[in-house]
Amino acid sequence: MTSNANQYTWAGRFSEPVSDLVKRYTASVDFDQRMWRQDIRGSLAHARMLAKQGIIAAADLADIERGMAVVTEEIESGQFEWSLDLEDVHLNIEKRLTAIVGDAGKRLHTGRSRNDQVATDIRLYLRDSIDDILVLIKAFRSALVDLAEKEAATPMPGFTHLQVAQPVTFGHHMLAYFEMFGRDAERLVDCRKRVARLPLGAAALAGTTYPIDREFVAEQLGFEGVCENSLDAVSDRDFAIEFTAACALLMMHISRLSEELVMWMSPRIGFIQIADRFCTGSSIMPQKKNPDVPELARGKTGRVYGQLMSLLTLMKSQPLAYNKDNQEDKEPLFDAVDTVTDTLRIFADMAGGITIKPEAMKAALTQGFATATDLADYLVKKGLPFRDAHEAVGHAVKAAEQKGVDLPQLTLDELKAFCPQVENDVFSVLTVEGSLASRNHIGGTAPEQVKAAIARARQRLG
């Protein structure tokens, strides 16, 4: 960072420079420089429009294009000198451009303000980020489907209230997450439509006196349209809030999966192993292998919720139009992008590194009367009203519990004592395999259905 107090763009109106503290307090270049590609892309589109409309000369455009190529090279190679005096990414780039090409650089800002410029840059940055995140969600979902396919028929206990409830297959369980992350992707796709609208042309707040062509700029930048109102264009950050809300939901789903992974990996449960590359040891306890990655992801969820709250609070009660408060939108937003991006990248990889321990799952299934509902359904099919069947099975479960066995270990006579309708065919219903196979409808856990769901999932992934 270089410093030169006389370089302010607006020096003409001011009689003294700001203190170093105020300079540091008001500058954003430390964090907004990451939008430099978007800033240059936006400036080039604006300059092309200015030239096309005869607002600047063709020679100026040529100079701007040549200068921006140099700036790009300097930033890419790390030679570019970012200056705190120049406040933000926009002024840093414009100043350097002007140093390289002279007056053409000074003409770039014709009909534009940093207010519509920064709003455009954030939207471009966010649109790029959404596209990257969508690719990552797809890779992660595809890893979930692979895992589901491998374990399409592997029985595990399904839980409600963390109590063994009914048998499900591990594949079915993974596909539940496939659905959640699918909705997260849908939300981002929808949000993208509102992100991809062009603020440029709004200038400071009221529009500009030059004969601009906003549609042309929108098209150049691949936007879906222009922001219809100039005041709204420069001031609202609802699209960023919406994006962060979608990220918060995505992280909420990540935290649920993380929690399950952590529990499943606990030796007390022991349903899975995660590949060593996602775990760390303890500095004192030599035996430990800790699921640090899912634990951290669970923790980072709070971080993204926090960024959402920051942005909502930042926007609350802001009068129209642009206020400097909005400069505070970037760090929360960038942090949400980074957190979600890294988390998805790791999870896509980690899903492929999960090994199942089917014996442990099977053993857990014999401990919680997982087929009690199947027995009740069996009795209903023998003519009992469901409530009566429910009660009869409740008694049978109590007896099995006292005897220290699972339902299938009760004898036919013992079962008949609670429900005389029971016959020898009951035992096929009481097995885990029978229970699974009988939930044979769309959305059910029968291995046949899980396989069909996997085929559809692959098609939906495209």
Ligand code: ARG
């Ligand atoms: N760095 C500013 C931001 O991030 C750019 C816009 C500043 N405009 C202004 N009039 N101060 O929002």
